[in-house]
Amino acid sequence: MAVSLLCCDWLKEYKTRHRVGIQIRGTVESISKRFFTEVPCVGQVLGDSFAEIKSLGMPEHFCEDELLFILNTDKRKSLTLKYYARKILYFLRQQNILRSLKTFLEQPEEQQSALEGAVLVDQYCNPLADVTLEGISVQLDEMVEKVKKTLRLKNPSHPSLRCAQGFFSSKAMSIPISLSVLYMTLSHKLGLHLEPVNFPNHFLLRWCQRPRGEGNEKSYQLLRDSLDLYLTINPDNVQYLLLQARLYFHLGIWPEKVLDILQHIQALDPSQHGAVGYLVQHTLEHIQHKKHPVTPDEKRRSAPEHVEVQYSVGLIMKHKRSGYNCVIYGWDPKCTMSQEWITTMRVQQLSKGANQPFYNVLVQDGTCRYAAQENLEPHSAPLEIGHPEVGRYFSEFVETHYVANEELEMRYPEDTRETLGKVHELYHGLSLDSGHQDQASNQPNHTTNM
Template sequence: MWWPSLLKYYSQTDGVSWLEEYKARHNAGLEAQRIVASFSKRFFSEHVPCDGFSDIETLGCPSHFFEDELMCILNMEGRKGLTWKYYAKKILYFLRQQNILKNLKEYLQRPTDRQSFLEGAVLIDQYCNPLSDICLKSVEAQVNDITDKVRKVLRTKNPRHPSLASKAGEVLIPEVELQRQVLDAMNCVLYEQLKYKGNELDYYNSLNSYIHQVLIRRTGIPISLSVLYLTIARQLGVKLEPVNFPSHFLLRWCQGKEGSADIFDYTYIDAFGKGKQLTVKECEYLIGHHVTEEFYGVVTSKEVLQRMVGNLLNLGKRESTDQSYQLLRDSLDLYLAMYPDNVQHLMLQARLYFHLGIWPEKRQPKPPACDQGDSPLPRD
């Protein structure tokens, strides 16, 4: 029983009956052992059918106690209990994904101004890596460290800069020149000091899409680097907006009247290209063809997540390996959590389940009025 890992579920100010908590933990442990033992008797194929997890969906005990017992099984010494470990890992994978999916749905129901791009990226990361120790607070702390480094550079350039006095993200800076100083300092820290860069050599590696891996490896694809870039800028008082640009995700920075509909009132920022600032014409050179004005428009946080998930979905389709199939399953789950009635992706999920020998849950999708399922282009 790993009580230190459970302390985060308790408040220091609340009175806790530790005897009752111990009883609850003990009973949860017995329930977890019963379910793991039943899995080893009932399922012999690699993939557990969807209804195989029905007992877990109706747990009569606190899920964190149940999860703690699964961790105890996984941490058994050596080669002891390998079959139990195998199924405990599958159950833990499912249990954590269900909790993350609930968090994602709650996130999507919030007003758009309360949907942090960084939090959305973390939720996708967590869902695709449920056995990894990824939490929003840890990612935010790493981003805050980078922001502090930017402030130090900014202080040497302009000791009276308003970003140094204000708390993170509380005040937006109206003066374009002061905003430019922030972006210059960001580029200095991210690309010169910390050596962040776009991953040209291994572009189609799924690690490039996971924000915690972007922070560890200091490389990524346009959309993941853009989420990091705009988050830091916002903490320093500069508003950048994600742009619906095809093939290569960009940010835009307003040089004219706030909220202007004129695409020429904006400078476009390529976080993948070391923060390079582009004109409309240079954006077209980036992808090699002309695009209409609609592709310079702002996208919502949900649409950003759709493109991130679309990238992972495309990666899952590239190879016929167990790892690719798992990525395809996870990305389809995420896509359908956002667009549950998308017929194209429901059919793809059904084909995948049939291929893997999994009986899917019965679903009765409603045909949508219009198809939201155009797959984003892979190079994002």
């Protein structure tokens, strides 16, 4: 042990980690300026930033340690930094898991464990969760022992007690659909809601932690994960490759990866030249656009056309009709949605219709919505909004409201002062008044009854 300690240059490792930490933090801090103008997407892939981190040439666990350090600081502060650190860590781990899955698939079939394969799939879909093969194996062993203990008491002659460990292989399992239906039925009886997942050539279940809502982009993440996993197993399936390229192109993410996929498709099947050529052209245009991003228009509250806008970014609101809690991250003096959307959402039934300010809001249930001013009111007891995109727009939560990050503040340069004033009027002013009243009530009462 002493020899191994002497062989390690701890000072050199410390300096390396410190340098990597500075470089990682600098990369993460620069992302918001580059990605803020992109269309928000829960499943957004920061391929460019991942490439930058890889180019540092440092051990990946150094990078991961720094990203985890950023994520584990004060949860109410540095929200934008945490937002992009989480995305990079998510992507970094997914790429590592894909490599492990490819190694797993290269093994002879008789050496492949169904459990290990399932764990790798689970890890890929939930890369930030603490899921390990060792941990799952321990839990399964505990379950087996509990079942055997019960059998020994109630049925000592049961065949399961005579089976050697590992007797059942993955091929001895019943039909996946039958097992899933049975499992889903049992879970419903126990009050857990599961639903089937449309996975290529398979039948899976997923646990529904939250209700679906308008604007939820989680389906894109599930589709992307499914395609990535399927193409790891069948890397030359042209139709799925084309679907993957179209998905990435539609989401506007990782355009360099799209070009690689399209090149692979062209090599596999030259007859796809038309579809490939179209996507190549528009992907190159997207890359060029990213090099010269358009500066978003400023929205100043002092402008005459914005005189009816009552609320500002960062305020915690409550929807009067639907009852949901949300935070404002943008606004328009009038509804800017299409006529089809206006008709579908019955906007004309509102007292002021579409001719009133509308607000972009992040909702507690994880959705993004567009709400009319007459349907919103300041929350009586402001609380944090548990939405995955909060860090994209805000840097901090301070008791009653969110603080816009640098990019959002550039778009709404006069909203910060407006938000502070509104917060003081709604909450701090009220607390001051109540405090004065408390002090007054503690003073001797010199008045007489009238």
